[in-house]
Amino acid sequence: MAEWTGLIASDLIGVPHGFLTGPQSDRAELHRIGGDLPTVLVKQVHSPRAIYVDAPFEAEARPEADALVTDKAGLRLAIVTADCAPVLLADEDAGVVAAAHAGWRGAHGGVIEATLAEMTRLGAKPERIVAAIGPAIAQDSYEVDAGFRDQFTGEDERFFRPGREGHYQFDLDSYVAWRLAMAGVGMTDSLGIDTYANSADFHSYRRATHLGEPTEGRQISAIALPASE
Template sequence: MAEWPHLIESDILGLPHGFLTGPQSDRGELDRVGGDLPTVSLKQVHSARALYVESPWGEMERPEADALVTDRPGLRLAIVTADCAPVLLADEKASVIGAAHAGWRGAVGGIIEATVALMVECGARAEDIVAVIGPAIAQDSYEVDERFRGEFTDEDERFFAPGRDGHYQFDLESFVAWRLSMAGVGMTDCLGIDTYANPTDFHSYRRASHLGTPTEGRQVSLIALPR
C-alpha cells in the first residue's frame, strides 16, 4: 500500500494545488486540482527561463522553459519532475501563482529568482509569496562527484555533506529553499519526501538509471487559480 495519498498538499498553500504520486502520475487525476480547468505545461530543459501565461497553448505548442507564472483566473499550471524539485508558489492576496522545475542546474542558473521576479511583475509581493517544495531526491540519495561540486560556489559548501572518497551528498531541497529565501519569498514549506527512496509512490530518474530500468516516468505537480 502506498505510504502517501495520491495527491499530496501543503497546509500553508490555500489555493488549489498538489503533487501527484505514482510512478507515472495518472494525468487523469489533474482535475483534482482546481476542477475542470485548462492545464498549461512546458518543454522543460533545465533552464532559468520563466514564462508568463495569459491563455492556454496547445500541447504541440509548448515552449521551452522551466517555470510558469499567471495572474489569470481559470488556469492550472503543471510541471513534471523525476528527482528534480517541483516548486509551487502563490501570493493569494495578489492572485498570482507560479510553478517551477528546479533541478540543480536550473537552481544554480536562477530559475527560482526568475520565477519570483516574474510573479512580482504580475503584482505579487515577494514577502507575501508562499512556496512549497514537493517530492525530490534527498541528500542521503544524491551522491555527486568533484566535478559536480565545482559547479557551485564556496558559499554553497553547507549543502554538501562528505561522502565516499572524491564524492559528496548534495542537499537539493535545502539549496532550493535557500534560493527561495534569498529571492525574498516569505514562507517555504519543504515536504521532505525522497523520490529515490520511495519506489512505490515516485518515479526516480536516478533510481531507474541505477537499476537499468526505463527512465521516462515523471510526477506531475499542479497549482490552479480558480475562476
C-alpha cells in the same frame, strides 16, 4: 470516485494545488486540483527561464521554459519531475501563482529568482509569497562528484556532505529552499520526501538509471488560479 493520490503543502492551504503520487502519476487526477480547468504545460529543458502564461499551449507549440507564472483565473499550471524539485508558489492577495521545475541546474542558474521576478511584475510581493517544495531526491540519495561540486561557490558548501572518496552528497531540497529565502519569499514549506527511496510512490530518474529500468516516468505537480465566481 477514486482515492486522491496526491500531497498538499500546509502553507498553500486555500490555493488549489497538489503533488501527484503513485507509480503512474495519472494526469486524470489533475481535475482534483482546481476542477475542470485547462492545464498549461511547457517543454522543460533545465533552464532558468520563467514565462508568463494566459492560455494553454498546443502540445507541439509548447515553449522551452522551466517555470510558469499567471494572474489569469481559470488556469492550472503544471510541471513534471523525476528527482528534480517541483516548486509551487502563490501570492493570494495579488492573485498570482507559479510552478517551477528546479533541478540543480535550473536552481543554480536562477529559475527561482526568474520566477519571483515574473510574479513581482504581476503585482506579487516576495514577503507575501508562500512556496512549497514537493518530493525530490534527498541528500542521502544524491551522490555527486568533485566536478559537480566545483560548479558551486564556497557559500554553497553547507549543501554538500562528504561522501565516498572524491564524492559528495548534495542537498537539493535545502539548496532550493535557501534560494527562495534569499529571494525574499515569506514562507516555504518542504515536504521532505525522497523520490529515490520511495519507489512505490514516485518516479526517480536516478533510481531507474541505477536499476537499468526505463527512465521516462514522471510525476506531476500543479497549482491553479480558479475562475472567479
